[in-house]
Amino acid sequence: MERTFVMLKPGVLQRRIAGEVITRFERKGLRIIALKLLRIDKTTAETHYAEHRGKDFYEKLLEYTLSGPVIAMILEGEEAVSVVRRLAGPTNLGDSLPGTIRGDYAARTRLNIVHASDSPGSVEREIDLFFRPGEICAWEDGNQEWF
Numbered sequence: 001m002e003r004t005f006v007m008l009k010p011g012v013l014q015r016r017i018a019g020e021v022i023t024r025f026e027r028k029g030l031r032i033i034a035l036k037l038l039r040i041d042k043t044t045a046e047t048h049y050a051e052h053r054g055k056d057f058y059e060k061l062l063e064y065t066l067s068g069p070v071i072a073m074i075l076e077g078e079e080a081v082s083v084v085r086r087l088a089g090p091t092n093l094g095d096s097l098p099g100t101i102r103g104d105y106a107a108r109t110r111l112n113i114v115h116a117s118d119s120p121g122s123v124e125r126e127i128d129l130f131f132r133p134g135e136i137c138a139w140e141d142g143n144q145e146w147f
């Protein structure tokens with residue numbers, strides 16, 4: 001089983017769509033093994049988005065990320081990284097099709113409502129940034145193969 005990291009950006013709580021977005025991941029059969037609502041600080045946001053430092057949208061991206069609480073999650077499932085990236089849809093607004101989270105809920109690339117790790121290396125780094133080991137609660141599906 002693979003793990004991935006997801007962050008629901010401030011617009012999700014502001015628009016009261018947290019339940020709907022989380023449901024997309026659960027319906028697919030992914031397991032939530034960690035989840036918390038938090039307001040991240042500037043250092044965490046800068047570390048998280050370090051690869052975008054210097055890009056023209058960087059300052060606005062930080063401003064948006066810091067504008068309200070986010071929901072951080074760890075999801076587990078087979079090929080979770082690519083499955084979640086496909087559920088989220090492409091970063092660029094013009095590429096995200098209806099049926100994906102970004103395709104259905106985002107009207108601007110910068111406000112694309114969800115962040116999902118793009119590789120196993122990012123997963124490890126992002127989980128370490130947002131969660132302590134004791135906050136992760138792994139569980140199994142028992143004897144039933146629901147998904």
Ligand code: CMP
Pocket residue numbers: 052057061091109110111112114115116
């Ligand atoms: P996310 O998956 O959180 O990773 C980096 C974020 O930068 C991305 O989602 C968008 O919110 C933002 N972003 C990436 N490319 C652009 C762009 N061309 N214009 C504005 N914002 C962008």
